Amino acid sequence: MPESSATPAITPFQNAALRFEHWGYRHASRKHFSVRGLDLNIEAGQRVLLLGASGIGKSTILEGGAGLLGSGEYVQGTETADDGTVAVVDAEGGATEGRVLVDDVPVREARGRVGLVLQDPDAQAVFQRLGDNVAFGPENLNVERDEIWKRVDSSLAAVGLKGLQLHRSITHLSGGQMQRLALAGALAMRPGVLLLDEPTANLDPDGVTQVVGAVRDVLDEFHSTMVLVEHRAEPWIDLIDRVVVLGSAEDDGETGGKGGSENNGENRGEGSENNGENGERRTVIVADGTPDEVFNDPNLDFAQLGIWVPERYMRDEYRIAPIHVDGEPDYPAREGTGEPVLHTHDLAIGRNGTAVATGIDLAFKQGQITAVVGANGAGKSTLSLTLAGLLEPVSGDVEASRSLAEGARGTHPSSWKSTELASRISYVFQNPEHQFVKGSVLEEVMLGPLRTGVDEQQAKERALGLLERFNLLRYANANPYTLSGGEKRRLTVASALAAAPRVLILDEPTFGQDRNTWMQMVELIQSLRSDGVSIIVVTHDRELVTALDARVVELLPENAALEWNVPGEKTGDASPCGDGVIPVSQVNTRDERERQSSRSPFLASLNPAYRLIGGFLAALPMLLSLDWLSSGSMLVMEFIILMAIGIMPWQTVKSTWPVFIGAPCSALAVLLYGKSGGNLWWQWGLMHVTDRSAELALATALRILAIGIPAIIAVLGIDSTDLADSFSQILHLPDRFVYGGLAGMRLFSVLQDDWAALTASRRSRGLGDDSKIRAFFPQTFALLVLSIRRSTTLATAMEARGFGGTGPRSHARVSTVHTRDKVFLVACLALPLISLSLALAFGTFSFFGN
Numbered sequence: 001m002p003e004s005s006a007t008p009a010i011t012p013f014q015n016a017a018l019r020f021e022h023w024g025y026r027h028a029s030r031k032h033f034s035v036r037g038l039d040l041n042i043e044a045g046q047r048v049l050l051l052g053a054s055g056i057g058k059s060t061i062l063e064g065g066a067g068l069l070g071s072g073e074y075v076q077g078t079e080t081a082d083d084g085t086v087a088v089v090d091a092e093g094g095a096t097e098g099r100v101l102v103d104d105v106p107v108r109e110a111r112g113r114v115g116l117v118l119q120d121p122d123a124q125a126v127f128q129r130l131g132d133n134v135a136f137g138p139e140n141l142n143v144e145r146d147e148i149w150k151r152v153d154s155s156l157a158a159v160g161l162k163g164l165q166l167h168r169s170i171t172h173l174s175g176g177q178m179q180r181l182a183l184a185g186a187l188a189m190r191p192g193v194l195l196l197d198e199p200t201a202n203l204d205p206d207g208v209t210q211v212v213g214a215v216r217d218v219l220d221e222f223h224s225t226m227v228l229v230e231h232r233a234e235p236w237i238d239l240i241d242r243v244v245v246l247g248s249a250e251d252d253g254e255t256g257g258k259g260g261s262e263n264n265g266e267n268r269g270e271g272s273e274n275n276g277e278n279g280e281r282r283t284v285i286v287a288d289g290t291p292d293e294v295f296n297d298p299n300l301d302f303a304q305l306g307i308w309v310p311e312r313y314m315r316d317e318y319r320i321a322p323i324h325v326d327g328e329p330d331y332p333a334r335e336g337t338g339e340p341v342l343h344t345h346d347l348a349i350g351r352n353g354t355a356v357a358t359g360i361d362l363a364f365k366q367g368q369i370t371a372v373v374g375a376n377g378a379g380k381s382t383l384s385l386t387l388a389g390l391l392e393p394v395s396g397d398v399e400a401s402r403s404l405a406e407g408a409r410g411t412h413p414s415s416w417k418s419t420e421l422a423s424r425i426s427y428v429f430q431n432p433e434h435q436f437v438k439g440s441v442l443e444e445v446m447l448g449p450l451r452t453g454v455d456e457q458q459a460k461e462r463a464l465g466l467l468e469r470f471n472l473l474r475y476a477n478a479n480p481y482t483l484s485g486g487e488k489r490r491l492t493v494a495s496a497l498a499a500a501p502r503v504l505i506l507d508e509p510t511f512g513q514d515r516n517t518w519m520q521m522v523e524l525i526q527s528l529r530s531d532g533v534s535i536i537v538v539t540h541d542r543e544l545v546t547a548l549d550a551r552v553v554e555l556l557p558e559n560a561a562l563e564w565n566v567p568g569e570k571t572g573d574a575s576p577c578g579d580g581v582i583p584v585s586q587v588n589t590r591d592e593r594e595r596q597s598s599r600s601p602f603l604a605s606l607n608p609a610y611r612l613i614g615g616f617l618a619a620l621p622m623l624l625s626l627d628w629l630s631s632g633s634m635l636v637m638e639f640i641i642l643m644a645i646g647i648m649p650w651q652t653v654k655s656t657w658p659v660f661i662g663a664p665c666s667a668l669a670v671l672l673y674g675k676s677g678g679n680l681w682w683q684w685g686l687m688h689v690t691d692r693s694a695e696l697a698l699a700t701a702l703r704i705l706a707i708g709i710p711a712i713i714a715v716l717g718i719d720s721t722d723l724a725d726s727f728s729q730i731l732h733l734p735d736r737f738v739y740g741g742l743a744g745m746r747l748f749s750v751l752q753d754d755w756a757a758l759t760a761s762r763r764s765r766g767l768g769d770d771s772k773i774r775a776f777f778p779q780t781f782a783l784l785v786l787s788i789r790r791s792t793t794l795a796t797a798m799e800a801r802g803f804g805g806t807g808p809r810s811h812a813r814v815s816t817v818h819t820r821d822k823v824f825l826v827a828c829l830a831l832p833l834i835s836l837s838l839a840l841a842f843g844t845f846s847f848f849g850n
Helices: 059-063 131-139 145-158 175-187 203-224 234-238 291-295 378-388 418-422 439-453 456-469 484-497 513-533 544-548 607-624 627-643 648-654 657-673 691-715 720-729 735-764 772-800 818-840
Strands: 018-026 035-042 046-049 073-082 086-090 097-101 112-119 192-196 224-228 241-247 282-289 337-351 353-361 363-366 369-374 395-400 425-430 505-508 533-536 551-557 580-584 680-684 687-690
Touching: 018 059, 018 353, 035 059, 035 097, 046 059, 046 234, 046 353, 046 818, 059 097, 059 112, 059 192, 086 484, 112 772, 131 145, 131 175, 145 175, 145 203, 175 203, 192 203, 203 234, 224 234, 224 353, 241 291, 241 369, 282 456, 337 378, 353 378, 353 395, 353 580, 363 533, 369 378, 369 544, 378 505, 378 691, 418 439, 425 484, 425 735, 439 456, 439 484, 439 627, 456 484, 484 505, 484 513, 484 687, 505 513, 513 533, 513 544, 533 544, 607 627, 607 691, 607 818, 627 691, 627 818, 648 657, 648 691, 657 687, 687 691, 720 735, 735 772
Parallel strands: 035 282, 046 224, 046 241, 112 192, 192 224, 369 533, 369 551, 425 505, 505 533, 551 580
Antiparallel strands: 018 035, 018 097, 073 086, 086 097, 241 282, 337 353, 337 363, 337 395, 680 687
16 A cells, blocks of 8 residues: 655645536425525635624525535426526436536536535445545546655645554544545545535534644645635634625525525424524624624624634624523532532443543532533543443442432443433433433433333323423424534433433534534523532533533543643542542554555455456355365365465364354254154154264355355455445446445444444433343334434535536556455365365265255
């Protein structure tokens, strides 16, 4: 694989103008347009910050600007609005009005001229290896192979990732590194326009600095056109020369800041707030000018517009200070009151038995708010899941107070039954959809009380009260999946509180919120203190910590500088309820060797497709006969050949252990229930052992081994990306099929994490005591919903990299076939033919066991 060397110069980007002409888009199966009537002209080289409330359609605008929305060659037809506007309905059911131009060329004809970087770094990774992700865009644009790797090197250098191994697994990158990798993938396409959709929303402060710095370096060097969507603009403000504030207006011209439809990907129903309550709304530009002109405009009410004002333009009325609500206790939120309800003793946290932090001694009081902060990957979620009894400690323990544990099995939450946990400690996951298990909003909130023994009438009254408190009562009969993002998050908090827990843990509760929805969440959290709830918030949000006046516990990698100015010592020395720092192991410092695709250098040198075909050629002919001689001779030859190419017998057994379990089990079944013949050895009821059944049992065991060993050894370790390249270049399979499947394999690892989160969520909500069979199907349905959402995002990211175009496609890696590959196929076919011939010659051949 090519490695980074001297960084070649990048050919200067030819920046481009981007123009929306009365453009609008309505997502498939939606009643109202996300964006409508937008007229916006962005000149070449401009750096534009696009602002507006959540739901105003900013992400939809960026996707339209990237050419990812609207019709292809096939359309369903057209629609004509009352004002005569014509919308083109595409094959998927979405409707497009107006047009988007890149340098006066329709955007769908300007393939590769616009690069899009999305909010979620993981959703934009197609391949497992770092370099392959950057090369993907140029491949789709049919760039020459040598030029592709030059672009990979120079793009990685431009975003500050120069020197990272190109074969490095993306699983070993931090969040900031992953987002910079996504940016490098867009830059490698040499786009004239760079669109950034909240690229730092998921990142810790260090990750934000990394990504902003990388974008600054790119803009300074290449003078690219940029359009940025970001709620928190302060880190970006020095890069911006134009600010556009979006709003929506009724047909009578009245302008407001609230969104008319959902943001990209939000599956809202007709009842969701601001979703066409007053009919179709038009997208309008509320303000347009330099940052100084816009943010210093006294006529703009940024709070009402839901916009965060950068620090340098901050007015006193917009500045965040500790927020208080009616009826809150008179003691500080950072201190709480009374004895601790939850505390840890010499706790070590981690996953799979590997500790990332040890010696943790913390305590949490009633009415106290604790903010758990730290870098991406430091272990914040690991700590919070352990506190919630959803993850076993590596060592030490988490202990509940006697009052909290009363009636439960012991004082350790990890040992409690699911229903015991739900009424004591509730966990609100970052992704609300990890928690949904019912078909209506009301049933979702009633679930907790019902699982903890409350009768149905009382559960309903409690649920209705919470829905009213969280402004969700009008959606009582709606499906939870149809709510907006902010509504989903409020619903998960309401559902968690319905079980009347004493401890509430919230993971990133203000993630991706505009200023208005952020304030609503802060006030909700503050109001819980009056109920005596101990609240633990996992967050990157400094303003949230300030507004809540929370005590801070920071997870800090060893030798790293304090990010949050925590005024305590390390937790082992701090007072039980004081602020503290928890030392954790270094995050993402791993260096790695390039992984070999086989223990055998010979197998590793073969073309992946030929290895796969060879494994089938060696195995499938053995299905023709069920006899001990052909299978036995085949097995002996396999072990001899494997030793000759460097795989010892014990390594073979270790690599193919499932067949060594399956073979004797199958043989036993055939021995007892197989065909009878010859002498009867033993019989009991339907079971019998005869000469024939014993012979067939031996043949069965040998055949399973003879078939399974070459199939597994030949395929084991093949890199999925190399296999996809081989399928495309050697077997000439369609690229959409090959690389779409490869992206699905990459998505599979993400869905494994989703499954674990769904399992933990069900335990948190009181459903973890159900039988695995009963829990499997509803959990599988929830995973299916998540997989569809993730697949849609991944498809968007791939299309943004130029995938799926009608033109030719190049390949960054050459998949070649050598003489040894052909010899390998011949040998793989020869082995079973020799074995079967021996069986024919000695009269043991038994066609399909007859």
